[in-house]
Amino acid sequence: EAGVAQSPRYKIIEKRQSVAFWCNPISGHATLYWYQQILGQGPKLLIQFQNNGVVDDSQLPKDRFSAERLKGVDSTLKIQPAKLEDSAVYLCASSLARTSGSNEQFFGPGTRLTVL
């Protein structure tokens, strides 16, 4: 079974530029998460989708970050304009949306963003 795919793996941009990240979850997984992991910290949820609807975006800086999950499969996360403090690893995860059980989350390899 293929895992969660993310691209690009690395991105270097200058502040005020725009950047987009792509995620393809595990086939059949209805729930998709984007996390931000700043160096030395644990990941922090930015946004959670259930199919193509947003479940939780309370920690998404909406003035500069946006995300979409058209057709309930792939997702893109965009930053416009980027700031120095956006330098981090952006992790995508997915899980089945079962009504019982662990609903374990599976993580992709992440995209490492450096903002200069």
Add this chain to the structure above:
Amino acid sequence: KQEVTQIPAALSVPEGENLVLNCSFTDSAIYNLQWFRQDPGKGLTSLLLIQSSQREQTSGRLNASLDKSSGRSTLYIAASQPGDSATYLCAVRSNQGGKLIFGQGTELSVKP
């Protein structure tokens, strides 16, 4: 608001030692707790998941325990090896479909 803390932040041990990593959380109303491993430049690999009704889970040389009432979990690694060197993260989930709230991780180095 749930907060997760991991102690120590870094740990260095000689090969072959048994070791314990600690995780504490402030709100005992959790759905489950998960331990992850993260290698440099890589994503997260799930090691063990403990449901709120369970006390422990084991996989090979790893054993994770959960004490909900005291808000604590431990990850025990037996007979450590240099290949165990990585950052270990614990995370709690408050409800079935909800987000994971992570600790800051423990960076483990096992010296040959």
